[in-house]
Amino acid sequence: MAVYQALKTAGVDAVTIDTANGFRSKLKRDPVDLVFLALHGIGGEDGTIQKILNRFKIPYVGSGPQASSLAFDKVKAKQIFHRNGIPTPRYAVITTKNWKRILKNWxxxxxxxxxxxxSSIGIFFVEKKQNPAKKVEAALKKYDRLLVExxxxxxEFTVGILGSEALPVIELRPKRKxxxxQAKYTKGMTEYLVPAPIPEKLTKSLQIMALKAHRALGLRDLSRxxxxxxxxxxxxxxxxxSIPGFTETSLLPKAAAEIGLDFSGLCLKLLSMAQNGSKEK
Ligand SMILES: Nc1ncnc2c1ncn2[C@@H]1O[C@H](COP(=O)(O)OP(=O)(O)O)[C@@H](O)[C@H]1O
Ligand SMILES: [Mg+2]
Structure with missing residues (x-):
């Protein structure tokens, strides 16, 4: 809704489409020129909707199906980070079959x-001397595979990418563990510092690393x-x-504001990127 309102205000002939309600037939009936994806999670960020829009030959903001699915899979993404010399926490993958054997060595x-x-869903920490068995078994009932990290x-920091540019670094200081x-979506539960109060050298290295990760995954237009x-x-x-939060107070828009690009300017810029680059997907 934030994107929709910003585009409307900027004079764009925009409509909202909910993927839950037969959007394929709606798109066939009333074709659109361009889509601004504002979806999170499975179906939206993992390449599914991108594949469908490719089939419809409708250009959209953001990455293509392959890059989206790589970024959404934390194991595949980490393999790519390794191959490209991008530091990422040490990890293992556990399943119902191997978790006891693997966690013994962690x-x-x-x-x-x-x-x-x-959205931090399903994440938990195993602290000193804690026995993870119960939580791991419960989690493996919901997910086939889990990542141990x-x-x-x-x-904690986050760096938005816009086009081929890394935006100012944001530091996140949650008031929770x-x-x-809750820290992500409840007002006042996290303090955000833009630009992050860190030495210039660390800022540069975070920005360079962010761009490298974005490129290594083959992402385009934007990411965080x-x-x-x-x-x-x-x-x-x-x-x-690959589809970062996109309300006026979300992180990438916050970082864009820091370089003087307001929310509607940011939305328009992304639309024009999608228009110009649509043939490459
Ligand atoms: N290896 C880690 N060490 C410390 N904190 C972590 C680690 N992995 C995740 N977290 C915490 O959990 C949050 C969500 O993790 P992340 O990997 O970004 O998954 P999500 O896709 O749910 O955002 C992070 O923002 C961070 O606060
Ligand atoms: Mg995250």
Whole structure:
């Protein structure tokens, strides 16, 4: 709705389409020139809708199906980070069959998360001396595979990518144990610092690393790269979001505002990127 209102205000002939209600027949009946995807999670960020729009030959903002599905799969993305020398926390993949054997060799603290999710859903920490058995078994009832990751104990940052540019770094300071669902979506639960109060050298290296991750995954137009730094200020890429949050107070719009690009300017810029680059997908 934020995008829709901004585009309307800017004079764009915009409509909203809900993917839940037979949108294929709606698109056939009333074709559109361009789509601004504002979807999160499975079906929206994983390449599904992108594949459908390719079939309809309708250009859209953001990445194509292949890059979207790579970015959405945290294991595939980490393999690509490795191949490209992009630091990411050490990890293993566990299933019902192998979790006991694998976790025996992992020292606490570590993090367990779904391979394909978002909004911090399904993420939990296993702290010193904690026995993870019950939580792991419950999680493996919901997800076939889980990612075990080394806990990076330090600060948290995110870097938006717009076109071929890295935006100012944002530091996130959640008032909760970590940047969980409540911290993400409840007003006042997280403090956001733009630009992040860090040395210029760290800012540059986060921006360079973010662009490298975006490119390595083959993403386009926009993305948002999530980082944690350890006690020695070494950054690690947690993941790349191919469709970052897009309300006026979301992180990428916040970073764009910092370089003087307001919300409707940002939406228009993305529309024109989609228009100009649609043939490459
Ligand atoms: N390895 C880790 N070490 C410390 N905190 C982590 C780690 N992985 C995730 N987190 C915390 O969980 C949040 C969500 O993790 P992330 O991998 O970005 O998944 P999501 O797709 O749900 O956003 C992060 O923003 C961070 O606060
Ligand atoms: Mg994240």
């Amino acid at each position: 020292q606490t603290p570590y993090v367990i998360k779904p391979v394909q999710e978002g 080394e806990k990076i104990d330090g600060r 970590f940047y969980d669902y 790269v999530d980082f944690r730094t350890d006690a020695r200020n070494h950054p690690f890429v947690l993941e790349v979001n």
